[in-house]
Amino acid sequence: MEEFEPTIVAFVCNWCTYTAADLAGTARMTQFPNVRLIRMMCTGMVDPKYVIKALLAGADAVLISGCHPGDCHYINGNYKARRRVKLLQEILTGFGIDTRRVKLTWVGASEGNEFAETVNHLVNEIRELGPIETRELMVV
Template sequence: MNQEFEPAILAFVCNWCTYTAADLAGTSRMVQQPNVRLVRMMCTGMVDPKYVIKALLSGADGVLVSGCHPGDCHYINGNYKARRRVKLLNEILPQFGIDQRRLCLTWVGASEGNEFAATVNNFINEIRELGPLDVRGMAAL
């Protein structure tokens, strides 16, 4: 493990649940590592697999997709669409030489600020253990 390595994480989060939980975690001053950049989506069902691949090829060491719990989607079935897309990505990423653990799908409700902070911290620690993502030469694939 590289003690100097600080992973860069991009998180695609649902506006209605996970983003609200992230806001709650921040306003409640819950301890979170600062390695995550949030991309606020109206729904995780809008997260195109191309966005995830582009993020990883552009310097993100890990990507988090997080939305409403199944059955609680503001748009009825967006989180089920996200789950199918992440499953597809988990089959595709190894073809690019990318460890599947660099992509994480979670469900965090609006009132679960503590769950958001724990999810972020755990994912950052897991990516830190994996080390930096070396994408040199992958973009040409």
């Protein structure tokens, strides 16, 4: 059997984490290629249904990453995101979806190395956790 490679969908904010991801790329930092980035204007606009859809469609984890507390371009979007992630974790954990599969991190625009580390750490964590049920299972 082929070794399991996780697919991770990442919703990153335009102002901080996307810029950090760009920096990590231009600085040629080493990172696993398992993450599919989706650039949002703010983590506060990551609708819970985007996360649910990604997980049902077979993403092994969802990463939401934005500005550090206090740094949000829209003042408090990241605090709202934190409550939504908490809510999603509470809902999904009952259906056997490990809370580690919905991850929220703060990565500032200048923290390219932090972004690469976050990605590498998450990929390793999900490799250990194994594939999500919906990778094989058709659930819509």
